[in-house]
Amino acid sequence: MTQDAAGWRADPAHPAVPCVAVTLDGQTLHLPEGQSLAVALAMAGQLELRRSPTAGTPRGMFCLMGSCQECLVHVDGNAVLSCLEPVRAGMSVERDLLHRARDGASA
Amino acid sequence: MSRYDVIILGGGPAGMRAAITARQHGLDVAVIDEGQRPGGQIYRAPSRDLQPHERAGATDLAQGERLRAAVAESGAHLLTRHRAWAAAPGIRVDCIAPDGPISLEADALILATGTIERVIPMPGLTLPGVIGLAAATILLKAHAVVPGGPTVVAGVGPLLYAVAAGIGKAGGRVAAVVDLLAPSEWAGALLGLISRPDLLARGAGWMAGLRRAGVPIHHRATLAAIHGGRGVEAVEIAPVAADWSMIPGGPQSRIAAASVAVGHGLVPATEFARLMGVAHRYDAARGGWVPEVSEDGRAGENLYIAGDCAGVSGAAAAELAGSLAGLGVARDLGRISDDTYEKLTARLRPSLRRAQRFGWTISAMMALRPGLACGIAPKTIVCRCEDISRQAIDNAVAGGVRHVNQLKSTTRCGMGPCQGRSCADAAAEIVAANTGLSREAVGIWTPRVPLRPIPLEIALGDFTYADIPWPPMLPA
Ligand SMILES: Cc1cc2nc3c(=O)[nH]c(=O)nc-3n(C[C@H](O)[C@H](O)[C@H](O)COP(=O)(O)OP(=O)(O)OC[C@H]3O[C@@H](n4cnc5c(N)ncnc54)[C@H](O)[C@@H]3O)c2cc1C
Ligand code: FES
Numbered sequence: 001m002t003q004d005a006a007g008w009r010a011d012p013a014h015p016a017v018p019c020v021a022v023t024l025d026g027q028t029l030h031l032p033e034g035q036s037l038a039v040a041l042a043m044a045g046q047l048e049l050r051r052s053p054t055a056g057t058p059r060g061m062f063c064l065m066g067s068c069q070e071c072l073v074h075v076d077g078n079a080v081l082s083c084l085e086p087v088r089a090g091m092s093v094e095r096d097l098l099h100r101a102r103d104g105a106s107a
Numbered sequence: 108m109s110r111y112d113v114i115i116l117g118g119g120p121a122g123m124r125a126a127i128t129a130r131q132h133g134l135d136v137a138v139i140d141e142g143q144r145p146g147g148q149i150y151r152a153p154s155r156d157l158q159p160h161e162r163a164g165a166t167d168l169a170q171g172e173r174l175r176a177a178v179a180e181s182g183a184h185l186l187t188r189h190r191a192w193a194a195a196p197g198i199r200v201d202c203i204a205p206d207g208p209i210s211l212e213a214d215a216l217i218l219a220t221g222t223i224e225r226v227i228p229m230p231g232l233t234l235p236g237v238i239g240l241a242a243a244t245i246l247l248k249a250h251a252v253v254p255g256g257p258t259v260v261a262g263v264g265p266l267l268y269a270v271a272a273g274i275g276k277a278g279g280r281v282a283a284v285v286d287l288l289a290p291s292e293w294a295g296a297l298l299g300l301i302s303r304p305d306l307l308a309r310g311a312g313w314m315a316g317l318r319r320a321g322v323p324i325h326h327r328a329t330l331a332a333i334h335g336g337r338g339v340e341a342v343e344i345a346p347v348a349a350d351w352s353m354i355p356g357g358p359q360s361r362i363a364a365a366s367v368a369v370g371h372g373l374v375p376a377t378e379f380a381r382l383m384g385v386a387h388r389y390d391a392a393r394g395g396w397v398p399e400v401s402e403d404g405r406a407g408e409n410l411y412i413a414g415d416c417a418g419v420s421g422a423a424a425a426e427l428a429g430s431l432a433g434l435g436v437a438r439d440l441g442r443i444s445d446d447t448y449e450k451l452t453a454r455l456r457p458s459l460r461r462a463q464r465f466g467w468t469i470s471a472m473m474a475l476r477p478g479l480a481c482g483i484a485p486k487t488i489v490c491r492c493e494d495i496s497r498q499a500i501d502n503a504v505a506g507g508v509r510h511v512n513q514l515k516s517t518t519r520c521g522m523g524p525c526q527g528r529s530c531a532d533a534a535a536e537i538v539a540a541n542t543g544l545s546r547e548a549v550g551i552w553t554p555r556v557p558l559r560p561i562p563l564e565i566a567l568g569d570f571t572y573a574d575i576p577w578p579p580m581l582p583a
Contacts, residue, residue, distance in 0.1 A: 008366070011251040011277035036154055039250045047235035047338055054494040058337050060235030062491075062529075064242040065148070066141055066190070067223050069524040069560065070491065079560075084141065086154065 008042040020089035031087045038064070038071045038082035041093075049073055049082060050096050072096075111137040111184070113436050114200050114213040116191055116379060119147020120422045121414025121429035122219035123178040128433025129217075130181040132442045137211055138183050139202060141190040145178055146171050147221055148241065149422045151249045166309075167248065174426075186211075192557035194379050198409065203561055215409035215436045218380055219429060220416045222373040222394065225532045226262075227479045230487050231333025231342075232369070240370025243270040253279030254366035259342045261285035261330045262370040264473040265310060270368055272313035275320050282364050284317065284324045285344055287351055287371075287479070288472065299468025302461055303423075329479070330369060331359060339364050352478025372473035374532060375416045378554045383410060389547045391474040392467065393418035395532060396551050403452060404432040411435050419473075421466030427459040480536030489537070490530040492523020500534060504541040510550045511535050524560045527552045 010016065010032070017032035024046060031040040038049065038061040047060040049071050061071040064083045071082040074094040082093075113129055115122045118140030129136045138145065144152035150171025178185065186204070193201040198216045202209055224241040226232065236255065238246065240262050246252050247270065257280045260271040271281045300307055317324065331345035331353060342364050346357040373394055377387060380398040385406045387396045397418040404411045411432035414425035431452055438448040483489065485498040499518050508514045511521065511534060520534050521527030527534075531552060538549045 006256045006280070006365075008252060008255045009278075011247075011253060013277070014251045034154060035252075036250055039154075039246065039252050042255075043252060049235070052233070052491070052494050055488075057233060057488075057494070058235050059233055059491070061238065062242065063224065063239050064245040065223075066559075067525060068491065068529050072524075079562075084143075086143070 007045060008039070008047075010043070020087065022087060022089070022091045022093060024093045025095055033089065034086050036064070036083055037073070037075070037080075037085040037087050037091075037093065040087045041082065048095075108210050108212055109137070111135045111211065111213040112440055113137075113215040113217060114139065114198060114211055115183075115217045115219055116194070116200060117147065117219035117221055117414070117416070118142065118145035118178075118185070118187065119219060119221050119414060119425060120150060120174065121221070121416075121425035121432070122147065122217070123174045124426040124429030125217045125219060125411075125413055125433040125436075126178050126183040126429075127181045128430045129436055130183050132433075132437035134437060134440065134442060136181075136183040137186055137213070138178070139186045139189045139191050139200065139211070142187055144187055145175055145185055147425075148245070150174060151245055153251070154249050190559050191379070192559045192561050194382055196383060196410075201556075203559070208561075214440055215411070216383070217404075217411045217413055217429075217432045217436060218383075218406075218416055219412075219414045219425075219432075220376040220379055221425075222415045222419055223376050223528055224370045225372045225374045225395075225475065226369055226529070227371050227475070227533050227536075228483055228487050228489055228530075229330050229332055230484060231335060231339070233488055233491055234333055234335050234339055235337065236335070236339040236365065237333055237367040237369065240264075240266045240270055240368045241373065242370075243368035244273070247273040247277060251277065253277045254368065256280035256366065257282035257364050258366045258368060259283050259285065259330070259362065259364045260368050261342075262368075263287040263372055264370070265469060266370060268310060268313040268317065271322060272316050275316060275322070281317070281320070281322045282362055283344065284322060285328050285330055285342075286324060286326050287329060287347060287476075289327045289349075292472065296468050296472055299471075300465060303465050306465070329353060330367070333364075333367055334361075339366055342367060348478060349476075350478035351476040351482075353482050371479065372475060373415065373419045373470070375418060376528075377416060377551075378526070378528075378558050380406065380412055380416070381551070382554045382556070382558070383407075385410070385412070387551070389545070390418065391546075392471040393420075394470055394473075395475070402456065403435050404428055405435055409436070409439055419466065419470040420463045421469065424459060424462035424466045427455055427462055430455055431459065475532060475536070477536065477540060480533050481540045483533065483537065489533050490518075490520040490523065490527075492525050492529070493519045495520040495530075497537065500537045501541060504538055508538065509542055509544065509548075511538060511552055512550065514538055515552060521552050526555070526558060 019030040048058040112134040146152040189202040331343040334341045413428040413432040
């Protein structure tokens with residue numbers, strides 16, 4: 001990456017959104033409330049949301065409109081499209097990366 | 108089960124305008140949309156309070172708010188956060204709502220499902236940090252977020268310049284714009300675009316801004332590859348011929364990037380129309396497969412199709428088509444006479460034709476050319492859901508596959524959770540190129556319900572073992 005590389009971030013012309021605590025695979029993160037979960041995770045540097053089911057390559061949000069299904073994560077135990085899911089205080093987000101790592105370890 | 112006079116599937120400009128019109132003629136209307144609020148793609152509602160200010164999208168934001176206010180006042184039932192997964196003649200639409208599954212019934216149906224973006228794959232397309240070009244408009248407009256920079260913006264059509272300019276205005280950095288078209292092709296389209304001087308001026312503003320910012324613009328070029336391990340690190344830019352095939356041995360340049368926005372045109376979202384049994388034809392200049400409808404959007408008994416899902420023609424045309432569909436249903440359901448219908452629609456049709464002329468000029472520029480998909484490398488993933496490579500599709504065709512449905516059953520290409528929405532065009536182009544058949548001949552996937560993934564309990568229905576009608580026991 002080049003020197004002026006910068007993360008995914010909010011347009012500074014808009015008022016900042018208050019952040020709330022959520023957990024991602026058990027770790028606490030502070031994300032902007034009401035923001036699309038997939039976008040908020042990208043802003044927190046978490047672009048990888050899942051692994052492809054056969055080749056296991058990293059995947060992240062792609063269409064942001066509920067079509068591609070690449071942004072699927074589990075929120076409080078339910079499978080949701082994170083691009084369409086607003087950030088709520090206390091939500092528990094799990095990616096399937098963990099399970100794969102665990103499966104891999106036990107295999 | 109809730110019952111309405113008319114269900115409108117899709118709350119974009121076409122659906123909102125159809126709802127407003129149908130309400131004006133006293134119909135009981137339900138609008139279904141999976142978004143948090145109505146708006147559709149171009150007028151997508153901001154995810155939080157954004158200050159409209161001088162930036163790409165501010166005009167759209169204002170028009171979107173006007174339409175949203177009008178549809179809210181109209182008295183239509185706005186069923187947002189409802190994702191439709193099936194529709195049947197009769198008319199019945201099945202959705203997943205925030206509180207669980209619901210089914211709606213109505214006498215008439217207007218489909219206004221809009222478009223999805225076509226992205227013809229290249230190596231690295233599936234890397235996190237690569238998003239669609241249309242997705243980038245959502246990122247900028249609805250979320251007011253810029254992708255991690257530097258960003259490479261690539262593909263075809265006006266969204267390229269809208270996104271590149273938007274990223275710059277919102278404080279991001281664009282490393283390069285990679286446009287499949289030559290400047291002469293843009294100039295050649297001017298005649299068809301002249302009817303909308305406001306939009307032309309907006310486009311000129313984007314270009315001037317990019318030039319001032321010193322953003323390199325590569326014309327007649329494509330992304331040969333996106334490089335990176337777990338995220339984007341660089342892209343490879345290569346020149347293309349007029350049919351969008353990469354020029355063998357052409358000068359390639361590699362530039363550093365942290366994100367990519369790439370899109371190759373918009374495709375009408377026709378899965379519900381196909382499920383309802385409407386005939387379709389292939390028309391590359393309108394985005395691909397389009398339903399057979401009358402000029403007023405009538406597709407059959409109490410069934411109308413309006414907006415970009417009937418052929419890509421842009422937001423202004425979508426609103427007018429929505430009005431026509433609303434009037435069509437009001438007439439079919441006996442709320443207005445044939446005379447009133449003729450009088451009201453006669454006023455709208457010339458405006459619709461003018462708007463379509465503009466929209467069709469743009470969709471014709473974005474029409475997919477054969478070289479792009481032909482050049483997909485053997486190892487490149489075409490079907491993201493199932494990890495199916497170009498090579499696997501070539502092998503299937505060599506083994507006798509002649510239709511995309513055969514391809515789906517032999518390779519699983521298009522069978523994953525996205526229901527083939529992401530790879531449909533690339534897969535069909537490859538089958539067509541390898542067999543020498545037309546896109547019409549290689550066909551389109553047969554839609555299968557559920558059209559969106561749904562929890563298993565819903566697919567199985569909510570009955571239990573006790574509800575299963577066992578035949579009475581025979582006397583022993
Ligand atoms: C992602 C994206 C971004 C775009 N950005 C721009 C832009 O910035 N500028 C521009 O000029 N044009 C843009 N376009 C083109 C734009 O689509 C049209 O010009 C215009 O929005 C078409 O209006 P419409 O009413 O026909 O469809 P849309 O505006 O696409 O509305 C369709 C609606 O249907 C809903 N829907 C579809 N399927 C379902 C379902 N199964 N269940 C529930 N709801 C459903 C969608 O959520 C959407 O709200 C964009 C297109 C896309 C795909
Ligand atoms: S990013 Fe495509 S469905 Fe969420």
